[in-house]
Amino acid sequence: MQELKQAVIVDTTLRDGEQAAGIAFTAQEKLAIATALAQAGVTWIEAGTPAMGREEVEALRLIVNARLKAIVFAWNRACRGDIEASLACGFEFLHISVPVSDLHIYQKLKKSREWVYQQLKEAVLFAQSHGCYISVGAEDASRATPKQFLELAEYSARLGAVRIRYADTIGRLDPFSTSSIMKYLARYCPLPIEFHAHNDLGLATANTLAAMQSGVVFASVTAAGIGERAGNAALEEVAAAMKEIYGISSGIDIAAAKKIGCQVAALCGRNIFPYKPVIGTAFS
Amino acid sequence: MRRLTWHDQTLNTAIHWQCSDRQLEELARLLAGLGIRQADICLDGWRRYCPDLKGVQKYLHLRGRTSLAEPELGLAEQLGMKGVALVCNAARQDRFNLLLASAMRDADRRCLQSSLQLEDIAVLSAPELAAIAEQVNGYDVASIIYDDRKAKGDPLSAFEQLVIIIRKVNCPVEVCLGNAFGLATANSLAAVKAGITHITTAVAGIGGYAPWEEVVFAVRQLLGFDYELPQDMAGICRQAAAVLELSVPESKAIIGQSIFAHESGLHVDGVIKSPELYEPFSPELVGLKRQLIIGKHSGSIAIKTKFSAWGIGLEDVECKHLLDRVRTLAVKKKAAITDTELLQLYRSSLKEQNYART
Numbered sequence: 001m002q003e004l005k006q007a008v009i010v011d012t013t014l015r016d017g018e019q020a021a022g023i024a025f026t027a028q029e030k031l032a033i034a035t036a037l038a039q040a041g042v043t044w045i046e047a048g049t050p051a052m053g054r055e056e057v058e059a060l061r062l063i064v065n066a067r068l069k070a071i072v073f074a075w076n077r078a079c080r081g082d083i084e085a086s087l088a089c090g091f092e093f094l095h096i097s098v099p100v101s102d103l104h105i106y107q108k109l110k111k112s113r114e115w116v117y118q119q120l121k122e123a124v125l126f127a128q129s130h131g132c133y134i135s136v137g138a139e140d141a142s143r144a145t146p147k148q149f150l151e152l153a154e155y156s157a158r159l160g161a162v163r164i165r166y167a168d169t170i171g172r173l174d175p176f177s178t179s180s181i182m183k184y185l186a187r188y189c190p191l192p193i194e195f196h197a198h199n200d201l202g203l204a205t206a207n208t209l210a211a212m213q214s215g216v217v218f219a220s221v222t223a224a225g226i227g228e229r230a231g232n233a234a235l236e237e238v239a240a241a242m243k244e245i246y247g248i249s250s251g252i253d254i255a256a257a258k259k260i261g262c263q264v265a266a267l268c269g270r271n272i273f274p275y276k277p278v279i280g281t282a283f284s
Numbered sequence: 285m286r287r288l289t290w291h292d293q294t295l296n297t298a299i300h301w302q303c304s305d306r307q308l309e310e311l312a313r314l315l316a317g318l319g320i321r322q323a324d325i326c327l328d329g330w331r332r333y334c335p336d337l338k339g340v341q342k343y344l345h346l347r348g349r350t351s352l353a354e355p356e357l358g359l360a361e362q363l364g365m366k367g368v369a370l371v372c373n374a375a376r377q378d379r380f381n382l383l384l385a386s387a388m389r390d391a392d393r394r395c396l397q398s399s400l401q402l403e404d405i406a407v408l409s410a411p412e413l414a415a416i417a418e419q420v421n422g423y424d425v426a427s428i429i430y431d432d433r434k435a436k437g438d439p440l441s442a443f444e445q446l447v448i449i450i451r452k453v454n455c456p457v458e459v460c461l462g463n464a465f466g467l468a469t470a471n472s473l474a475a476v477k478a479g480i481t482h483i484t485t486a487v488a489g490i491g492g493y494a495p496w497e498e499v500v501f502a503v504r505q506l507l508g509f510d511y512e513l514p515q516d517m518a519g520i521c522r523q524a525a526a527v528l529e530l531s532v533p534e535s536k537a538i539i540g541q542s543i544f545a546h547e548s549g550l551h552v553d554g555v556i557k558s559p560e561l562y563e564p565f566s567p568e569l570v571g572l573k574r575q576l577i578i579g580k581h582s583g584s585i586a587i588k589t590k591f592s593a594w595g596i597g598l599e600d601v602e603c604k605h606l607l608d609r610v611r612t613l614a615v616k617k618k619a620a621i622t623d624t625e626l627l628q629l630y631r632s633s634l635k636e637q638n639y640a641r642t
Contacts, residue, residue, distance in 0.1 A: 002440045020535065021545035022620040024580035052581065053608060055615045077550075108554045108561050140561075170564040174506045175439040175470050176477065200564040201505060202498030202537040206439055206470030213440065228551060228562070229544065230537035234466065241465040245438055269619070273533045275489045277466035282492055 004246040007212040009235065010044040010194055010220045011037050013264060014063075015075045016232055017222035018048070023268045027059035031066060033223070033264060038068035040256035042235075044218070046095060049075045050085035057089055064090040073135070078116070078123040087130050094127050095165070096120065097137030100152050101144040104169075113148075117155055124159045135163035135194070142168040146181060150188055157190040163218065164191045168207065171200030171230065175210035186215030194218035197233045199225060204233040205277075209241055223257070223264040224272070224279065236261040236278045258284065288476065288503065288511070290496060291347070291458065291484045292323040295340065297491035298528050300329045307527050309339030314524040315487070316343040318514050320496070324349050324369060324460075324484065327356045337363060349401065352380060355387045360396055367397035369429055374402035375412075377419050384423055401429035401460065406437030410448055417452030427456040427482065432471065433492070435464035439474035446478035458482035461494050468494035473502045476509075487524045488532050488539065497521055497538040497570075505565070516571035538570055545575040547620065549583020552576055556589060578621040580614040582607065590626065605633055 014030050017023070025033065034045055047063050048056050063072055073093035076082035086094050098116050099105050105113055124134050136156040141149050153164045166185065173181070178195075186193060195211035195218065197204040208219050225234030239252040261279045265272050274281045298311050315323070323340075327348040330337075337346065341364065348360035352372040360368045370387055372380045380400065391398045400420060408416070420428055430446060437445070442461075450457050459475040461468045461484065472483050472494040485496035497517060503509045514520060518532075518539040525532050534542040544567040546552045554561035559574065567574050576586060584603045587610070591598050598606070609629045610621055621629075 002438065019548045019551075019581050021542060021547035021575070021577040022579060024614045024618050026615055026618065049581075053611050055580070055611050104554075104561060107558050170562060172564055174473060174502065176443075176474075177506075179440065198564075199537050200543070201502050202469040202495060203473070203502065205466040209438060209467075210440065226535070228546075228548070229535070229542075229564075230540060231535050237466040241438075241467065244465060245436060245467075267618075270533065270535075271531070273488070273536070274530070275463070275492050276533070277463050283464050 002213055004209060004213045004242060004248060006217060006248070007219045007238070007242060007250055008044065008217055009042055009239070009250055009252055010046065010218050011042045011222065011235060012046040012196075012220055012232065013037070013222040013226065013235070015046040015048050016228065017226040017264070019228055020226050020231065020268075023226065025059070025267060027055065027062055029267050030059040031062045033260070033267075034063045034068060034072065035066060036256070036260050036263070037223075038070040040260060041252045043070050043251070045070050045072045046075060047072050050089050050091070051076065051082040057085060060089040060091070076123070078119040080123065080126055083123055083127050087127075087132070092131065093133045093135070095135045095137055096123050096127070097139050097165075098152070099140055100138040100148055101140040103143055104140040120155070121159060124156075124161065128160060134159070134161045135165060136161045137165040137167060139167050140169040141166045142170075142173050146184055149185060153189045153191050161191060163194055164189065165194040165196050165220065166216075167196040168198055171198030171204065173197075173207050174201070174203055175206045178207040178210040179214045182211045182214035182216050192217050194220055196220035198228065199230040199232060202230070204231070205237040205241060208233040208238055224261040224270075226264060226268060234261065234278070240278045286481050288509065289322055289482045290320045291460070291482060292320045292344070292496070293484055293486040293491045293493045294524060294528075295323040295344065296325045296329065297486065299325055299335060300491075301528060302333050303335075303527065305336045305339060308335055308337065309342070311524055311527045312340040312343040314520055314527070317520050318487070318496070318517065318524075321345060322347065326350075327359045330363070331356070331359060347399070352383050352387055352400075355390070357387070357390050357394055357396060361394040365396065367399060367426060369399045369401040371401040371403060371431070374405035374408060374416060374431075377416060381419060388423060388425070397426040399427040399429055399458070400425045401431050403431045404434060404436070405430050406432040406434075406442065406445070408445070410445075413445060413448050414452055417449060421454050425455050427458050428453060429458045429460050430475070431460045433460060433462040435462035435467060437461070437471055438467060439470040442471045443474040443478050446475055446480060450479050456482065458484070460484035463489050463492050463494060469498040469502055472499045473506065476503050476507060487521050488530070488536060490525065490528060490530065495537070501538050501570070513569060518571040539572075541572065542575070544572050545577050547577040547579045547586075548581040549586065552586040552589075553583060556585060578610060578626055579619070580611050582610055590623075591630070596630075602633075606630060609633060
């Protein structure tokens with residue numbers, strides 16, 4: 001068996017998970033999920049997107065003020081308005097996301113790479129002037145070249161960011177490609193990498209584990225794997241696989257993670273398929 | 285290009301759940317519609333209520349799975365099967381050395397081909413695998429089946445193990461992989477990459493096996509297999525699950541009804557500009573449709589697009605106002621906003637603005 005030595009879970013149930021079409025948590029539900037995650041041993045919680053407006057800001061203030069035993073952070077685009085909304089909630093750690101593939105920069109934003117860098121710089125400096133720590137998100141990284149990703153990572157490191165997220169935004173990787181790309185990136189990247197998988201081909205958990213085996217430390221997951229389209233890597237699957245296959249602890253209480261998976265599914269109004277890995281009745 | 289053969293387990297689960305003869309036949313017909321021609325069924329499970337499988341056999345070739353220690357070969361013969369899979373623990377070579385020859389003689393007498401299904405093989409080391417291969421080569425088995433139903437393997441190690449096994453054994457090698465930790469698709473992909481052509485799957489992962497639709501799609505997309513997908517693949521899979529009274533989860537990879545539903549501002553904006561920005565493949569490929577949903581995460585582009593389709597041009601300030609109301613309502617009802625609700629919100633906000641003016 002190939003080794004997997006360590007992984008730090010970054011839960012994004014409340015941000016990317018909730019972004020799945022048709023899902024909306026109330027402020028109390030968001031607080032309850034965040035609290036349960038912190039109690040289960042999750043140390044990084046991406047709690048939401050303050051720029052979404054009043055309801056979200058209220059929910060996020062509740063979570064920030066709960067002083068959970070986890071670092072709770074907010075998702076932002078690289079623009080001043082988003083950062084201001086996050087600051088108003090009281091966040092001290094911000095995730096700032098920018099696209100890194102040509103496709104997303106030129107076709108979606110219809111801007112240049114230099115423009116993206118400039119926006120990122122202004123956003124990061126502004127947030128830092130308010131005492132925030134920053135992680136940078138490289139959206140659509142799996143359709144960018146490794147060179148483009150590393151350039152962004154180097155630029156972010158110079159700005160003082162502490163981590164960079166590699167997002168497989170449309171879930172196009174497989175464990176073999178993940179492994180070879182991540183071995184290369186982990187070696188040359190000046191910042192710790194967080195791997196963010198999507199489950200479009202049913203490979204999110206496998207890709208996440210393959211990234212962890214290849215020198216990536218942070219794993220982005222959601223409870224029950226909720227998220228855009230076919231969802232993200234599931235918290236309970238990654239934690240259970242680490243224990244049962246590689247015999248190492250993710251620091252997460254697996255029974256608690258399963259319970260959170262079931263509760264989150266219920267809050268989304270989704271029945272759990274009996275053959276859903278780890279939390280389906282056929283497996284539990 | 286190699287041809288892949290799927291060994292279905294959906295039917296086996298339906299038998300385990302004691303579906304009626306008619307349901308089983310309907311399921312077999314649907315599976316055949318997906319291009320699945322083989323199914324493995326557990327003989328012990330069949331014996332519990334002895335369903336008539338003649339209807340099923342119009343569509344599928346059946347192979348019986350039975351324990352090597354107490355092989356129920358008479359049942360396989362009675363059911364008109366051509367082959368059996370004899371299940372044995374991989375770590376117990378002494379066991380199959382003791383039993384295999386006599387089971388094979390009995391199978392031969394009944395005109396059944398014997399495959400050897402080795403359970404718990406995923407945890408064995410390379411030398412252990414080599415030793416097993418050497419033993420197996422002493423028998424004329426139709427195939428050996430790498431059985432990791434307990435899901436102890438990962439794709440990188442499964443690949444390495446299978447490369448060794450394929451090189452060392454004289455007969456074809458198949459895989460049968462469990463999905464307890466969500467790795468069955470990745471492990472099946474690893475198997476195909478290693479050269480395996482016979483893969484155990486089940487529609488939507490029913491029974492805890494590799495989800496057929498994911499494996500078929502992954503090998504096509506990632507390994508370049510020239511595999512023609514059946515029309516309305518998602519629909520047929522849904523019908524197959526419905527035979528077992530199961531609904532395919534809406535977010536199920538490849539076939540879930542909502543996997544092309546977009547709500548968040550960023551994604552809707554992107555998909556309107558160019559679907560490939562946020563869609564990994566075209567929905568039509570699997571018989572699904574793109575949907576734009578209005579909800580808590582909607583942005584102004586989505587709202588404006590909706591209203592312009594209704595012939596209403598929204599000003600920025602109107603749109604922002606409406607968006608606030610959309611988010612409040614979405615959180616309150618904890619779900620997406622329907623078109624009717626959206627129009628109601630628009631009308632009531634118009635009224636408010638009129639009051640404000642007077």
